[in-house]
Amino acid sequence: xxxxxxxxxxxxxxxxxxxxxxxxxxxxxxxxxxxxxxxxxxxxxxxxxxxxxxxxxxxxxxxxxxxxxxxxxxxxxxxxxxxxxxxxxxxxxxxxxxxxxxxxxxxxxxxxxxxxxxxxxxxxxxxxxxxxxxxxxxxxxxxxxxxxxxxxxxxxxxxxxxxxxxxxxxxxxxxxxxxxxxxxxxxxxxxxxxxxxxxxxxxxxxxxxxx
Amino acid sequence: xxxxxxxxxxxxxxxxxxxxxxxxxxxxxxxxxxxxxxxxxxxxxxxxxxxxxxxxxxxxxxxxxxxxxxxxxxxxxxxxxxxxxxxxxxxxxxxxxxxxxxxxxxxxxxxxxxxxxxxxxxxxxxxxxxxxxxxxxxxxxxxxxxxxxxxxxxxxxxxxxxxxxxxxxxxxxxxxxxxxxxxxxxxxxxxxxxxxxxxxxxxxxxxxxxxxxxxxxxxxxxxxxxxxxxxxxxxxxxxxxxxxxxxxxxxxxxxxxxxxxxxxxxxxxxxxxxxxxxxxxxxxxxxxxxxxxxxxxxxxxxxxxxxxxxxxxxxxxxxxxxxxxxxxxxxxxxxxxxxxxxxxxxxxxxxxxxxxxxxxxxxxxxxxxxxxxxxxxxxxxxxxxxxxxxxxxxxxxxxxxxxxxxxxxxxxxxxxxxxxxxxxxxxxxxxxxxxxxxxxxxxxxxxxxxxxxxx
Numbered sequence: 001x002x003x004x005x006x007x008x009x010x011x012x013x014x015x016x017x018x019x020x021x022x023x024x025x026x027x028x029x030x031x032x033x034x035x036x037x038x039x040x041x042x043x044x045x046x047x048x049x050x051x052x053x054x055x056x057x058x059x060x061x062x063x064x065x066x067x068x069x070x071x072x073x074x075x076x077x078x079x080x081x082x083x084x085x086x087x088x089x090x091x092x093x094x095x096x097x098x099x100x101x102x103x104x105x106x107x108x109x110x111x112x113x114x115x116x117x118x119x120x121x122x123x124x125x126x127x128x129x130x131x132x133x134x135x136x137x138x139x140x141x142x143x144x145x146x147x148x149x150x151x152x153x154x155x156x157x158x159x160x161x162x163x164x165x166x167x168x169x170x171x172x173x174x175x176x177x178x179x180x181x182x183x184x185x186x187x188x189x190x191x192x193x194x195x196x197x198x199x200x201x202x203x204x205x206x207x208x209x210x211x
Numbered sequence: 212x213x214x215x216x217x218x219x220x221x222x223x224x225x226x227x228x229x230x231x232x233x234x235x236x237x238x239x240x241x242x243x244x245x246x247x248x249x250x251x252x253x254x255x256x257x258x259x260x261x262x263x264x265x266x267x268x269x270x271x272x273x274x275x276x277x278x279x280x281x282x283x284x285x286x287x288x289x290x291x292x293x294x295x296x297x298x299x300x301x302x303x304x305x306x307x308x309x310x311x312x313x314x315x316x317x318x319x320x321x322x323x324x325x326x327x328x329x330x331x332x333x334x335x336x337x338x339x340x341x342x343x344x345x346x347x348x349x350x351x352x353x354x355x356x357x358x359x360x361x362x363x364x365x366x367x368x369x370x371x372x373x374x375x376x377x378x379x380x381x382x383x384x385x386x387x388x389x390x391x392x393x394x395x396x397x398x399x400x401x402x403x404x405x406x407x408x409x410x411x412x413x414x415x416x417x418x419x420x421x422x423x424x425x426x427x428x429x430x431x432x433x434x435x436x437x438x439x440x441x442x443x444x445x446x447x448x449x450x451x452x453x454x455x456x457x458x459x460x461x462x463x464x465x466x467x468x469x470x471x472x473x474x475x476x477x478x479x480x481x482x483x484x485x486x487x488x489x490x491x492x493x494x495x496x497x498x499x500x501x502x503x504x505x506x507x508x509x510x511x512x513x514x515x516x517x518x519x520x521x522x523x524x525x526x527x528x529x530x531x532x533x534x535x536x537x538x539x540x541x542x543x544x545x546x547x548x549x550x551x552x553x554x555x556x557x558x559x560x561x562x563x564x565x566x567x568x569x570x571x572x573x574x575x576x577x578x579x580x581x582x583x584x585x586x587x588x589x590x591x592x593x594x595x596x597x598x599x600x601x602x603x604x605x606x607x608x609x610x611x612x613x614x615x616x617x618x619x620x621x622x623x624x625x626x627x628x629x630x631x632x633x634x635x636x637x638x639x640x641x642x643x644x645x646x647x648x649x650x651x652x653x654x655x656x657x658x659x660x661x662x663x664x665x666x
Contacts, residue, residue, distance in 0.1 A: 111401055118378065130371060137364065143356075150364065157370055164377050164384075171377065171386075174326050178370060181333055181363065209353055209429045 369413025436543025562632025
C-alpha cells in the first residue's frame, strides 16, 4: 500500500514537469499532501499518541488544505491566469526530471547496500522531490512558482524524515516546523506586501537592489 | 534549564512591551535585556561562577555568546536615542522582534543539539526578516523577501543534511553533538560526507558565504543601522558555529582533509566575490556588507588550515564582530548626517561631525587589518598557516585579494571622510559612545593576544 502511494507521489512529480498551468500545480500539491497524510498514518507507528496526532493533523491541515488553498486564492486574486512561464521547455523539464529520478535511485540503491535502514524506493523518491523542487525554483521566474517549488522540496524533505522517523521520532515533528515557517513566510508576511509594492509578482521585478 | 534562562526575559517583556505605548519605554526594555545579556555573557566567561560547566557550554559557544552580548549592549545603547518615524505600535513590534531575534540567536549558539540549533537558526530568520523590512520602502521589502526566501531554502537544505547525518549513524542515532563525537568511529563515511556538504551549503547560506551570498548585501544594506550591526556582527557567527562543529565531527572521523578543502574553496570564493564587488559598487553600506562576506571567507580559511591558524580564526571572529558592528553603526550616523547611500555623493564627514568622521576612519583602518587591530594578528597567523602548509600560490592570491579589498574600502572611506563640509551638526552622545567602546575593546583584544605571545 505504502509503495503504491510512493509511486503515485513520483508520478505527480513527473506531472508537475509537463504542466503549464499554475492551478494544476496547486492540485498536484493537494494530491501530494493527501499522500503524505496517508503515509504518516501508515508509517509512523513509533510515535506516541500525542506526537502522532500533532504530525497527522499538521500534514492534513497545512499540506493538503491551508497552503494549497492559499496559493489558489492568490492566483485568483492576482488574476494570474497566465502560465508558469518557465525559462526551459516542457520537454527539457521532463527530461531533467527523468535524470533526477535516475540520480535519486542510483544514490539510494548504490549506498543502500551499506546501510540496511534505507528503503531505496522511499529514499529515491524523497531525494528526487527535493531536487525537483530546487529545479523548479531555478527554472522559473514567478514568485508564486518559486513558492510552489519550495513546497515540493519540502514535501520531499517530509518524506525523507518519515523514512528516518522509525529511528528518531522527534525528527518528524522537527520537519513539521519547517512547514510552519513556510506558512508564516507566505501567508502573513509577504505576498500581500509585495503585491502592494510591486505591480506583478515576478522575480524580474525584484531588481531594484543589485550591483 | 539553559533555554529558560535565555528566553525568560523576552517572553515576560514581550507582552509588557505590547501593552505599553511609549517609544522610550520600548527602547529601555531592549536596553535592559541587552544589559542582562551582557552580564550573563560575563558570568559564563568567569570560571569562578561555574555556570558554564553546570550548563555544559564549551569555550567556543561561550566566546560567541559573549561577543553577541557585547554587540547587543552597544546596539541597545545606540538605540536609546534613536529617532524614528515609527508609530508606537510599530515600535513595540520592533522591540519584541529584536528581543526574540537575540534570544533565538543565543539558543543557536549555546545549544549542543544539532536539531535545536537548526530550529533556533530558523527562528532567527523569521525575527530578523521582520526587522529588515521595518522601514517599509520598496527596497527593504524586496531585501526582506530575498533574505527570507534564500535563507529558507538554505535552512531546508541544512535539514536534509541533518537527516542524512542520522542515516550515517547505524546504531542509536542522535543529534546531540557529544554523542555524535563519541560514536564517531562507527559513522558511515559516505553518508557523513554527503551530510557535511548539505549542512555546509545550508548553514553557509545563512553565514553569507559565496556563492550563496546573494541575500546578504541587500539585507545588510537595507536594514536599520542597529539591525545591520547585529546581523553582521552576531548572526553570521551563529550560523558559522554549526559548520565548525561539523568540521570537528569530520576531523574525528578522519575526513578532515575533505572538510578543509571545501572550507578553502568556499573561503576563497567568498574573498574573490567580495573583492570584485568592492572594487565596483558605490553604495557604502553594501560595501560593508561585502566586507562581511570577505571576513567570513577569511574565517573559513583559518579554520581550514587549523592549528595556529585555527586559533587565528577565533581571533578573527572576535575582531570582525567588534569592528564591523562599530562600522555599521557609524554608517548609520553617516546616513543620518548626509542622507545619501552613494559614497561619490557624500563628503566632508570630518568637518560635518568630527567624532563620526574619526570613528569612520579608525573603523576602516581596523577592518583592513592595520595594527593595533586584532585582525592584523589573525591575518598574519593565517599567512603563517599557509606557509606551514606549503600553499605558497594560495598565500599570494590571499594577499592580492586582501589588498584589493583594502583599496576598494579605502576609496569609499576616504571619499566620505574628506572633502569640503557645509556647516556642523550635533549628534547625541549615545550615537558615538558605543562605537568608541567597541573599537577600544578590539584594541584590548589585540593587546591580550600580544601579551600571550610574549615568552
